[in-house]
Amino acid sequence: MTLIATAQEKKPENNTKEKTAFQTSSKWLPQIDVRADVAIVYGVNGNPSDHDKNSGFEERVRSWRERGYNAHFMTGIAWGSYQDYFLGKWDGENHLDEGQVEVDGDTIWHGHNVPYIVPQKSFVNYMKEQVIERVIDAGITSIYLEEPEFWARGGYSSAFKEEWKDFYDFEWRPQHTSPENTWLSNKLKYHLYYRTIDEVSRYAKKYGRKKGLDVKVYIPTHSLVNYSSWAIVSPEASLASLPGIDGYIAQVWTGTSREPTFYNGVLKERTFENAFLEYGSMVSMTAPTGRKIFFLTDPIEDRRKSWDDYKRNYQATFAAQLLYPQVNNYEVMPWPERIYTKPYSVAFTDKKVLIPQVYSTQMQVMINALNEMPASENLVSGENGIGVLMGNSLMFQRFPTHDSYDDPQFSNFYGQTLPLLKRGIPVQTVHMENLGYQESLKDIKVLIVSYSNMKPSSEEVHENLKKWVKNGGILVFTGRDEDPYQEVMEWWNQNGNKFQKPSENLFKMLGLAEDLNDGSYKVGEGRVFILRKDPKEFILKENQDKEFVETIETAFESLGKKLSFTNHLSLQRGPYKIIAVMDESVSDELYFAQGPVVDLFDPRLPVLSQKTVAPGEEAFLYDLEEVYKNNQPKIIATAARASNITWQENSFSFQCKSPENTMNSLRIFLPKAPKSIVLKNSEEETITPKGSSWDANSRTYYLNFENSPEGIQVFFQL
Incomplete structure (x- = not known):
């Protein structure tokens, strides 16, 4: 009898695939045997929140390898179980005074004796000697330096003041006293973790080469959307260009995406839409550089909620990640020990139970589909050529408030994105730090720019925008340019430049008047539209986004195109269909997905002749026509x-x-x-x-x- 090969090839027990992963601080346990390709073992000393730290690092690594997993390593770069460093065991000096400190003198803590740290050279040396070397000595060749985070409200410790003097060559200034000082403070926070990641990643690769190993270094990080929203500073996009960095994990999950946003005058959670924008900002950060990226989702989250709440929001973030067809590497979950072995609430009761089997079954169907999920050249439905410019400086203006200028719930960003996304436009984000890469603007037809909540990082940003517009791009600039950061000491008013606002430099470079009013202006083969309103004005009150949306429609008409609006996004990648129908949209129409399809959000896996998706719902389907x-x-x-x-x-x-x-x-x-x-x-x-x-x-x-x-x-x- 002839053996017939199948598309699902036989896999050896010890595989070398690195398509799917999960992170854990536990040794192998039968209750958490998730069967992804990679087990990312967390922390040489475990996770700060662990109560059971009886297993040594090498033992934990060995336990996963013995079960056929490819073992990687993750540790915090801004916090971690580094009590030997903080309490003086490593070098005889107590380092607890190196934590990030608020204006009232309180240290910002991640756990007991675990501060968020100001990363000075002693900490960098500790990471190299006590963490990186030990991990590579254990034969691990993939290292994840998690969450380089400096809280915007921090910046008052003696350690930070020392770094300020060294970096700026003048005495520290309290950030709350002026926009200028806030800007300087946050630029330093950004620099400290950029320097730390650069040094530690270079050292990891160098030490690996000494051992004959090719070490890869990845950065698991929240999205720029989330860090800006939560007032945290991180190097983010700039790390993609470092020689020591091989990629990222996009840490997007219910906890980040459920952050309430304003839209149409209403403040509420919009998990799917927020997740879609978060994943998009991570793609824009990495795709032009060719770095690898894993998308993360989490079947639960840090906050104590009910299993029903977790399930609903998990489906939303899961669907959002799948609507980026170019990404097919996934961290399928963090902390399986938390998901499978800890009880959480049952909705509308006082009971707490372990994960219900109907939910664990559904979740496992979903994560095992990720093992087969193909990349695809298909595009998500809607107009894919609209982008919103963003940059690291979004994190510099979030805290504190100056001169009564407020940006509630990061609304200057959402004012540029939600009015389009809610109308079925899969709006993309474009990182200004990556504009030098041709891929960044290759498929963008209309680019929305505002300097109301960020500032251009260099004049090169405007050089790249000028080239793009003159070659036929359409730029929509929206903003009053009245926020207090317009006049901070920066490149547009230094070294021979005397512009009061960075937009003046952009307009002059485009051959336009420096102080433009509302209107449309021809520039080379392209066009510039000016809308003199801050984007937050489009969403903080009801029915205020009409002018903005009409401007985008007019911009497209200038390209000989017409925008059409719907209440949904959909995509097919291989046999998988992903659908998200949004509420608060152009209609309340139902979406009908024609079968035969298998419903992968239903643990019973029913075969349907038609799947109906209502506003506010998502669907994950398997198209049986593919197997037929x-x-x-x-x-x-x-x-x-x-x-x-x-x-x-x-x-x-x-x-x-x-x-x-x-x-x-x-x-x-x-x-x-x-x-x-x-x-x-x-x-x-x-x-x-x-x-x-x-x-x-x-x-x-x-x-x-x-x-x-x-x-x-x-x-x-x-």
């Missing part, structure tokens, strides 16, 4: 990692592994009804499924049985 084309056995969806997949003319078999105490739900396409099915555990004992059924219409078989990290073997006789 090949007419070969295919695992469509499973709440376990399938391996050793083989089929012959009259049989089909595979092995499933997933955490214990969870239920597997599988739907499999078969060319014909099976004659028999046998399930065996790792002891070769036959087990009885909880449910099984053949659906003749779709030619799919459904199975439901208890998962095992040791593996369940499934045999179909055809």
Whole structure:
């Protein structure tokens, strides 16, 4: 009998794939055997929030490797379980005074004896010697330096004052006393972590080469959207150009994306829309540089909520990440020990329970789909050529407030994006730090720019914008230029430049008058539209975005195009369909996805002739037409990692592994009804499924049985 190869190839137990990952501070446990490609072991001393730190680092690494995982390493770069450093065990000096400090003298803490740190040279040396060397000595070649964060409200410690004097060559100035001082303070915070990441990543690669190892260094970081919203300063986009950095993890999840935003005068959570913009800012940060990026989602979040709340928001962030078809690497979850072994609330009750099996099954179907998720050249629905310029300086103006100029809930950013996204336009973000890369503006037809909540990092930004506009780009500039940061001491008013506002330099470079009013202006093959309102004005009150939207429509008409608006975004990547229907949009119409499709958000994996998606909902579907084309056995969806997949003319078999105490739900396409099915555990004992059924219409078989990290073997006789 001839063995027929399948698209789902047999994978060795010890694989070298790095498509999916999760981070954990625990040793291997059967309850958290997630079966992604990579287990990112956290911290040489664990995670600051751990209560059980009995397992040593090397033991934890070994435990995951023995189970077939590729072991990587992650640690905080702004905080961590570094008590040996903070309390003086490492060098005999107490370093607790190096924490980030607020104006009232309080240290900003991440945990007990774990401050958010001002990264001075002693800390950098500690990271090199006590962390990086130990990790590489353990044979790990992928290192993740997590969350380079400096709180905007910090900047008052003696350590920071020392760094100020060294960097600026004049005495420290309290940031709350003027916009100028705030700007200087935040630029220094940015520099300190840029320097730290540069030095530590270079050292990791150098030390690895001494050991004959090719070490990769990644930065797990919140999006620029979130850090700006939460008033945190980080190097963000600039790190992508460092020689020691190989990529990022986009730390986007319910906790970041549920931050309330204003739209149409209403402040509320808009998790899907916010997540879409967060993931987009991470793509714009990395794609032009060619660096690798993992997208993160989390089935729960840091705040104590109900399982129902977690599920609803997880679906929203999960759908948002899949609407970026160029990304197909994922951190499928952080902290599986938190997800699987800790109780959380049941909605509308006082009860706390471990993760309900219906939710763990759904979640595992979703994360195992990520193991198969292809990149795609398909574009998400709607006009893909509209971008919004953003830059690191968005983080510099968030705290404190000066001269009564306020930007509530980061509304100057959302005022440029939500009015379009809510109308079915998958608005992109463009990092000014990457404008020197041709890829940054290659597909952008209309670029929205405002200096109300950020400032251009250099004159080169304007040089690149001038070139793009003169070659046919349409620039829409919106802003009153009245915020107190317009006149900080910067390049546009220094070294021979005497512009009062950075936009004056941009307009002059474009050959226009420096102080333009509302209007449309021809520049080379392109055009500039001016709208003299701060973007926050479009969303802080009801029905105030009409002029902005009409300006974008007019901009497109100048290209001979017409914008159309809908209430949804959709995308097909391979057999997977992703749909998000938004509320507060141009209509309340339902979206009808034609089948036959399998609903991957439903743990029962039903086959539907049509899926209806209502406003405020998302859908994740498997298109069965894709498997009908090949007419070969295919695992469509499973709440376990399938391996050793083989089929012959009259049989089909595979092995499933997933955490214990969870239920597997599988739907499999078969060319014909099976004659028999046998399930065996790792002891070769036959087990009885909880449910099984053949659906003749779709030619799919459904199975439901208890998962095992040791593996369940499934045999179909055809």
